[in-house]
Amino acid sequence: MKKLTKMVSVVCMTCLLGTLAAGCSSSENGNTSSSANPAAKPVTYTMFFNYGIPEFPDNGGEAKAKIIAQMEKAGVQGVDYKISMISGDEYKTKLNLLISSGEIPDYFNVDSTQLAMYVDQGLLRPLDDLLAKAPNLMKFIPKERFEGVTFDGKIYAIPQGVRTESFNSPNTAGLLVRQDWLDNLGLKQPTTLDELHTVLKGFTHDDPDKNGQDDTYGLGGNKATVFNTVFGAYGIGLMSGSIFWTEKEGKIVKSFVTPEAKQALAVLQQWYKEGLIDPEFPVMEPKQGDARIINSKVGVFEGDAFGVNAIGGGYYTSLLKVLPTAKITMINRITGPDGKKGWPEVNPYSGGALRAISVDAKDPERLIQMLDWSVSDDANGGVNLLTYGEENVDYTFDETKNLITQKTSYSDLYAKGFSNPVRFVQVTDRRWTDNTVRAALEIASSEIVKNEWWKTVPAELDYPDLEKKLWTEYFVKIVTGVWPVDRFDEFVQNYYQQGGQKIEQQANEEWQKSKN
Amino acid sequence: MIRKSWGERTFEAGNMLLLALLSLVTLYPLWHEISISLSSAAGAMRGGLFLFPRGFTLDAYKSVLSSSFIWLAYRNSIFVAVVGTVLHVLFTATTAYALNKRGLPGVKAMTLLLIFTMVFSGGMIPTYLLVKSLGLTNTLWALIFPGMISAFNVIVMQSFMRTIPEEVEESAMMDGANPLRIFFTIIMPLCKPVIATIALWECVGLWNNFMQALIYLNDKKLFTLPLLLKEIIAGQQLATDSGQFTTFAAESAIAATVIVSIVPILAVYPFLQKYFMKGTMLGSVKS
C-alpha cells in the first residue's frame, strides 16, 4: 500500500514537473513542444555523482529552467533531471546500497573496478546503439578511451571527453622548479639527469634561499610521489594509477621489473643518501608535501601545470604570500644518459570521469540525446551554458584569444545550479587558462610515455597487493637506502612468484589479441 | 583536620603536576584546530605546529556557518542526540535490570545471545535492507532505532547494578512495590553515575554518527551536522583542487567544523559531570 502511494506520488510529480517544463518552454518558444512532439512524455532522470558540492540546490536551482529551455530549443524534448551527490569513498558505499536495495539511479559515476563488477552483474546498459546516435559525444571523446570501457565487444560507460584545443590534453604533470633559487645560485634550468643532480646539490647545500641556514632539500615529494622524472630519463613510464606495461622483445611486462627501473632506483638511492631528497617523503600526506613547498624547504618537485598559476589558490599562491619574490616554473622533460626522456600518460578512463547508464533507465534514447546536447558546441548546444552559466552574466568569452573569463564565482555558479554537477558528460575544457598556464600545459603534454595495456586482467584482482604493497615496500626501502639496490632482483622474483607470472601471461594473451 | 604528612603533600603536588602536564599534552590537538581554523589560507597551508593562528581570519567559520542548512543540521543532530540518548539509556537499563535477575527463566540463554551480538553482526548491506523495509530510510529514526540498545552498555550497566546492595530492593519488595516501580523509583536513581556515563557515550556517539546519516538520509533538510560538515569540507577541497582562489584552506574548514561540532558537547558535559563526583551514591542510598 505504502509502495503504491509512493509510486502514485512519483508519477504525479513527474507529470507535474513535465507540464511545468513544457509550460515554460511554450511561453518562450511560440511553437509548443508538447503539441509538436506528443510522443515525448516527460522523463525525469535520476543522477548520482561523486562530488562534494553542498551549494547545489536539491531542486536544480534557477538554472534548471534555463537549461531545459535551451535543451528544448535544440530539439531535446521533455527531459528533466534530479541530481544527488556524495563525495569520496562514501559515494561508492552509498551507490552499492542503492543498487542492493533496487534504487539504482539512471545515470551515475563509476570507477574502473566498479565498472567491471557492475558489467559482470548485468547492471549496466550497453551503449553502442545509443552512442551511434550521439555525434557530439563521438566527436569529443577520443576513440581509444572507449577501449577501456569495452567488455565482450560492448561499450558500457561514457569516458571523459576532450575539447580539440591542444591545451586540453589530460597530461598536466611535470617537474616544477623554484626559478628564483636557480637565479640565486646562478644555475640554468636543468635538461639532463646530471644537470638536475647538480641543481639538487646546489639547492641542498648552497643555501638557495639565502637565509644563512642549511634547511633546504633539493627534491621534494610525498607518499604518492614516484619520481617519474628519473624513471622517464631511463625510458620507462612507471605508473599513473597503476604500474605501466612496457613492451620488451615482443611482449609486455610491468615496467617495475625492467632493468631500467633498477637503474632509476639506484640513482634515487644515491640522491637520497646524499641528502638531496626530503627524507620524510614516504610518510607525508600530499598536503604536508605542499607545506614544504610553501615554507621554501624544497626547490624541485613534481606537480601540475596549474601549479604555475600564481592566483590559483594552490601552493604557489600561498608561497607568494610568504615570500613575494618566489617563482615557480615548469621545466622541460629531463634527458637520461641514453638520451631518453618522458612522463607516464594519464589513465584516460580513471576516477570520476566514467559515467554509466543503468540497465533499468527509462527511455535511454532520450537520455543519450540529452548527454549529446550537453557537450555540443552548436548555437543551441549545452556546453557553455552548463559549464560556465549564462554568457555575459556569469562569464564572458573572448573569441580571438579563445579565452573564457568567469564573472561569477564557482560557489555562486553551483548555488544557481550550473557547472560541475550539470556537466553531464565531462569534457576537458581549459579555455579559462592564461598564457603562463598554457605554456606549462604545452610542456606537460609533451614526451608522453604510453601504457601498452590499460585494462585490468582477472589475475590482478586476485593479487591486488603486488602493486599496492609489495612494490611500494621495495620502492621506498630501496630509495631510502634501508635495502641495497640489489634487492630489486629479489623483488622481481617475489613479484613473479606471488602471482605476477599469471598476470603477465593473461595480459599478454589479451594484448596479442588486441593487436591482431 | 588532620595535618598531612610530608609524603602525602609530595604526592599531592606530584599528582597535580603530572595531571597538569597531561592536560597540556591533550589540550594541544584542540588548540591546534582552533589555531588552524582562524588562520588564513597561506598560514594554514604552511602546516607544522601551531602556537597561534597565522594571518587571523574568521572566513572559515563564516563559510561553514553561512550554509543555509547549518541550523537545520544542528536541530536534526540535537533531536537525534536527545531522543536517541533517552531511548538508549531507558531500554539499556530495562534490559540490564531484567537480565540481572538470576532466577528469571531463560535469562542465561538471553545473556549469551546478547553477548553474541557484540561479536557477530550482519554487516552494512543487510542492515540497510532491513531499515529500508521498515520504511525508516530518509527519516531521523533511522539514526536512532538501529542503535537503540547496545550489548556492551547493557553489560556495563548490569555490572554496576550488581553493586547495589540487595537489601535496598528487598525492603521495597516487602513494602509491596512491584518490580516496575522498584526499577523506576529506586534502581534508576541509584544508577545515576552509570547512566551519566552511558548517556555521555551515547550522546557523543549519536552526535558524531556520520556513517548511518550518510547511508540513510537523502534529503538535505534531514542532514545531521557530521554529514553536512563533511559535504562542506568536500566542497572546500574541490574548490582548492580545481584551483579556485579562496581566502582559507581546506584545513581551516575542517578545523572549523571540528570546533563547531565539539562546542555543544562541551556545553553538555558540565551537567553530567556532577554525577562523576564522589558521594552521589551515598546520599541516594540514605534517602
Next chain:
Amino acid sequence: MSHQVKVPHGALMNTGSKSRSSAFMKSFHKHKYYYVLLLPGIIYFILFKYIPMGGIAIAFQDFRIAGNVFDSPWAGLKWFNILFESPDFWTALRNTVIISFYKLLFNFPAPIILALLLNELINGAFKRIVQTIIYFPHFVSWVVLGSILFSVFSVDTGVTKWLGLSTSPIMNPELFRGFLVGSEMWKEVGWGTVIYLAAIAGVNQELYEAAKIDGANRFKLVLHVTLPSIASTIVVLLILRTGQILNVGFDQIFILYNPLVYNVADVLDTYVYRVGLTMGRFSLATAAGLFQAVVGLCLLVFTNWLVKRMGERGLW
C-alpha cells in the same frame, strides 16, 4: 519465554506436562514485570541484530550487489581458502595479535590509573578542568591527529633529536608499534576514565570511613577500598575487551602506516581493506570479519571461564 507458553494442547498432554506448564505459568506470572521490562530489548535484538545476521552468508557466496542476499551463487569456503593461503594474511594476523596485545597491556590499565589519580585530587575546580581537557583528543579524528603527530615528530621540530632519534618514529619499524600504543593512549586515555570515575563515584563512602578509623593511609584506601569496589567493572570491561582482540583500530593504522613499516604494521583490517573492499570483494571482507568474530568469541568465552575460575563473577 514465549515458545514455552505454546505447549500443544490435546490428547498427548498428560498430567505431568500440565503441572509443568502450570508451574511455568506461575513462574511467568511471578516474573511478568521483568518480561515486560525485557520486551523492548528482545524485540530490538531480534529485529536489528539477528535478522540482519543472515548477511554472514555473504562470506560463503560470490556476492552480487544487486538483488536479494540469497540470490548470489554459493562459493563454499573459497574466500577462507584465499585468505588462509595468502602469506600476507598470516603476517597481518601476527601483527594484529602483537599490536593488540601491547594495547591491552598498556592501554587497558592506563585509564584506571588515571581515574584513580584524578580521584585523589583535592582541588575540585582543578579536577573538573583536568577532567574536561583530557577528553579533547577523543573528539578529534585520526586524520587530524595523524598530521599533528607527523608535525611533532618531524625532524624539523627537534622533538626527534631531543628523544635521541635520527628519524621520525613513524618511519622506524622498531619503534612503530610502540608509537601506535602511545598515540592511542594519548587519544583515548582521558575518555576511558569516564566509566571508572562513575564506578568510583558509586563506592560506598562508609567503607572509606571505616578504613580510615582502622588507620589506613591514602595508598591503602585505594588498594583496599577503591580497587576492590571497582574490580567488577574492570573485570567486565577486560572480558569485553578480549572479544575485540583482532579489531585493532583501522583508522589509526591506516593513517599512520607507510611502506617503511609495512612488515610490522600491516594488520587484518588494513589488509582486508586493500585486498577486499577497494577491489569490491565484499565476500572476502565478510569472510575476514567472520574469522575475526569467531576468534574474538573464543577468547571472550575463554577469558570469562578464566575469570570465573579465579572467583570473580563473569558475564554469565
